[in-house]
Amino acid sequence: MRVEVEAALVRRKADAVTWRNWRSIQRAFTWLGLPESALSEVCSFNRQCGLRAADAGHLFVFEKAVAALPELQLVTFDKEMVAAADALELEVFSG
Numbered sequence: 001m002r003v004e005v006e007a008a009l010v011r012r013k014a015d016a017v018t019w020r021n022w023r024s025i026q027r028a029f030t031w032l033g034l035p036e037s038a039l040s041e042v043c044s045f046n047r048q049c050g051l052r053a054a055d056a057g058h059l060f061v062f063e064k065a066v067a068a069l070p071e072l073q074l075v076t077f078d079k080e081m082v083a084a085a086d087a088l089e090l091e092v093f094s095g
Contacts, residue, residue: 031079074091
C-alpha cells in the first residue's frame with residue numbers, strides 16, 4: 001500500500017535522500033490493486049477491526065497475502081493496526 005509508506009514518510013518528515021531511496025525501492029515492487037468488487041469484502045472485514053480506511057485495506061491485503069506466503073510479517077508502527085493484527089493472529093514484525 002504505497003499510500004501507507006508515503007504517509008509515514010511525510011509524517012516523519014523524511015529528507016530528500018529517504019524519498020529518493022523510497023522511489024528506487026518501490027520500482028522493484030509489483031503493485032496490485034483491489035478491484036472495486038472487493039470493496040464489500042474489505043468493508044465486512046473492517047467491521048471486526050474498526051481501522052481507518054487505508055489501514056483496513058492494508059490489513060485486508062496482508063491477511064490475503066499471508067494465506068499464500070505464511071512467513072510474511074506485518075510491518076507497522078500503528079498501535080490500532082497491531083491490535084487488529086494480533087486479534088486476527090497475524091504475525092507482526094517486532095524489529
